[in-house]
Amino acid sequence: MQYQYRSVSFPNEKRHRQERMIFSIVSFVIGAIVGGVVGVFIFIRITGGSAAPSQAISAPELSLADFSTPTAVEDTQEVIEVNNEVSPTAESEVANVQASSSSLPPQLYRIVPAESEARFSVYETFPEGTAIGRTSEIAGDFIIDFANPSNSQLGTIRINLRTLATDDPDRDQSIRCCVLLTARPENEFTDFVPLSISGLPEQVDIGQIVNFQVTGNITLRGITAPITFDVMLTILSEDEISGLASATVLRSDFGILNDADNGFDYHGVAEAVNLEFAFVARPVQ
Structure with missing residues (x-):
């Protein structure tokens, strides 16, 4: 008696192939995401450079040589003269203000x-x-x-x-x-x-x-x-x-x-x- 053999595809094999395919796709996606994130970090590290300043901090300088207050001085003198004519009390108050200002x-x-x-x-x-x-x-x-x-x-x-x-x-x-x-x-x-x-x-x-x-x-x-x-x-x-x-x-x-x-x-x-x-x-x- 002769027996004939035929290959049989079992349902488990088909399921395993599908699982391997899904695993490969998921692995690829995860790898792409991880690679992208790593790439971004590398890009930031390279282009972010160092926090060290390129030079000492300084700003455009002002100068007292170019500074004057002629209007303030003239106004103060005029007020003193006017108040001197008004009363001794006013004269004293203005004198105190003038002394305080002139000291600074x-x-x-x-x-x-x-x-x-x-x-x-x-x-x-x-x-x-x-x-x-x-x-x-x-x-x-x-x-x-x-x-x-x-x-x-x-x-x-x-x-x-x-x-x-x-x-x-x-x-x-x-x-x-x-x-x-x-x-x-x-x-x-x-x-x-x-x-x-x-x-x-x-x-x-x-x-x-x-x-x-x-x-x-x-x-x-x-x-x-x-x-x-x-x-x-x-x-x-x-x-x-x-x-x-x-x-x-x-x-x-x-x-x-x-x-x-x-x-x-x-x-x-x-x-x-x-x-x-x-x-x-x-x-x-």
Whole structure:
């Protein structure tokens, strides 16, 4: 008796082939995702560069040689003459004001980077919390006319954005590479150029806290936009001034993480960004 054999395809074999095919597809997709993520990290590491500044921080300097207050002096003299004719009491009061003002001549101050800080803060949803970046690379000059504060001058405030540091080195690399683009030489520094000062008192004395506003232009990523800082200045002594300037800007005004530019709709970074300059300044001898 002869037997004939035929190959039989068992259902288990077919299922195993399908499982192997699905496994291969899933492995390919996972590999592509992992490879893409690794590629992004490598790209950020390469293009993010170093946080080291290319040069020491400095800003355009002001000079007392170019500063004068003729109007303030003339007005003071006229007031004294008028009040002298009115009454001895008024004469005494004006004399006291004049003595106080004359003891505090206009003074040029320069920000001390080692004791100062420029910072930003912005809310993030991933990871959830507030990201804060800081740098002590800030410089600038200002002149205070104690007798006539409206005659005071504020120079350009310069900050090295490349040196901003948060609590996450990977975030810092991303900021330099793809957010503020500060790895590029043209974006390393930003200048705040003041245009007007408002809200100053009629006179400033030692120990006084002065609140006012400064409006000017600031440039980020090559885009310049107006900004107004609320400033609180503390006259600690004739030899030391401290201050805090704060403002809020919209990141989209500077093309930061705009959806049309970065190619995705969600990045987890809030629109409003808080900026602060906390500084200590001392006289320029």
